[in-house]
Amino acid sequence: MQTFFFIAFPYIALILAIGVGLYRYFSHRFTYSSLSSQLLENRHLFWGSVSWHYGITLILVAHILPWLFPRAAEVVLGDNARLVVLELTGLALGFYCVFGIIVLIARRLPNDSRARAVTSPMDWILLLVLAFQVLSGVGVALFERWGSVWYLSTAVPWLWSLVWLHPDASTVTGLPVFIQAHLISGFVVILLFPFTRLVHVFAIPIEYLWRPYQVVIWNRDPRQPVSSTSAKVPTVFMPTRPAPNDLDRRRLLVRLSILAGSVSAAIVGIPSIAFLLGLRKAPEVWRGLGAADSFQIGQAVEVSFLDSSPLPWSGVTARTAAWLRRESPEQFIAFAINCTHLGCPVRWLPNADLFMCPCHGGVFYKDGTVASGPPPKALVTYPVRVREGVVEILTSPLPITSI
Ligand code: FES
Known part of the structure; x- marks a missing residue:
């Protein structure tokens, strides 16, 4: 069972994330984003979204950097004062994220919530998995202190063994169950990536940083409450029928995405299947x-x-x-x-x-x-x-x- 969760499942999640992600990007590019509900409800969204996005981004960076530079992380964490400061900062960010995700879920709970009306079943699944991920992360930080140190000798070698296609889970299979659940649910998030609004991670509007200013003008007097009579009906632009050349290009891109997904699946899948069948041994x-x-x-x-x-x-x-x-x-x-x-x-x-x-x-x-x-x-x-x-x-x- 542990072989499945720590060796097969991460590859399955990555293969699907890359393959389906590419397919979705080329075949349904306009869905490569997340539907904004800001116009429907702004106040709760602000508190939930700001704390969630800032908190989770910093926490992700704190997970990725030690993974990429384990020796540098060892040096940084070798100093007790730095270790304590980083652990406390991580814990605070974890609570910040928990607050954010609770607000994001809570704003959808009331029956008359507008945000609820545009929440799909996949959105609910994603929110619950993310909530589990941050809650289990906070639990790990609270009950298994100095995680930033033991992360380097448990999860980091395991993750690198997956990258090197010499999968070896021996450093994580002995961990307490709730830490293992945190690791596995991280890959569940990766698995959900192409099937949910999580794809918006790759649709970050970075060009906002350098594009010219944009002037946004209210279409109604913002001091007046919105009513069915004062609200303006938004103009709907109907898409025109695609030209034959567009269709050819779209078909070509879809095929290319399927090809790219299959090649990546083969690159990752063949060695891991060989390992699972015992055909590939770790060198000694x-x-x-x-x-x-x-x-x-x-x-x-x-x-x-x-x-x-x-x-x-x-x-x-x-x-x-x-x-x-x-x-x-x-x-x-x-x-x-x-x-x-x-x-x-x-x-x-x-x-x-x-x-x-x-x-x-x-x-x-x-x-x-x-x-x-x-x-x-x-x-x-x-x-x-x-x-x-x-x-x-x-x-x-x-x-x-x-x-
Ligand atoms: S006693 Fe916990 S890692 Fe050694």
């Missing part, structure tokens, strides 16, 4: 960590090594780390650096002979077993060997993959 590589004699018995040291399948543009993010401990002259043990609770990097306390997780106070004994705190299981270990005097570790694309 032995990496040297240094001369065996350079490690002292009884001490744990942090070692860094290159990922087993680095991409040319990965830069420093291709390096990962582990704790290496020399047990005896011949025996070494390597622990994944990530806590088994929510994946924060653990630290070695040499005086106490313990590993300590700074996020929620998880403590591990020197053999990696849990001493106290929320971690559900022992630290993950890597296979280690000594070859020609060099300690080597078996790596895979993610820090705790398939071990």
Whole structure:
């Protein structure tokens, strides 16, 4: 089941979003927007729309930037004061969004609401999914603190594994259920994208920033209440019959969109199906960590090594780390650096002979077993060997993959 939700479902959502999104854009371009209800009801819309759009935009940026630049995010979050400020800011933005979405839903609830009259069933589904997404996000921030840190070692590797077409959900399958629900519903939002008014994300009127001023003039005295007699009937422009050339071009664009959607579906779908059928394996590589004699018995040291399948543009993010401990002259043990609770990097306390997780106070004994705190299981270990005097570790694309 988890394979479906964390590996198959994200690809299904993305394939449909791209394929149907392109199709809708080329075949029904005038629907690539969201119907405005400002003329029907403005006061509630203002409070709901402003808080929702500003809040969700900033929250999206806060999710995307650490995903794109995880090392930079680690540096930024490495400072406790910055971490606390960012966490509190994120929480405040989350509440801001919750307020916005509640207003947007509430304005549609009364039976005589004009906004309700133009709300389609898909609008309701979208509003409810978005409400769940922000409420679960706020829940995660409240009950699993320091999410900005453990996000880097749980969701980020999983998302990159999807991008690299080496899907690996091992960093997220152990997360609490409500965090998993938050991740999955994020992909539900992506899935809903081409079927709902969410497409307006790509119809942002950016040109408003540089286009010439536009003068809007009321057609009636704005001080007078609108009545059936004073309201002006809007002029309706009937579309003219499209010329044959327009039809040809439209058909061509529809076919091109179907072709582009099929190609993207194949690019994403074939490798993922191969992975699900077991035809595609994540590469594992032995990496040297240094001369065996350079490690002292009884001490744990942090070692860094290159990922087993680095991409040319990965830069420093291709390096990962582990704790290496020399047990005896011949025996070494390597622990994944990530806590088994929510994946924060653990630290070695040499005086106490313990590993300590700074996020929620998880403590591990020197053999990696849990001493106290929320971690559900022992630290993950890597296979280690000594070859020609060099300690080597078996790596895979993610820090705790398939071990
Ligand atoms: S991530 Fe929660 S205790 Fe380590």
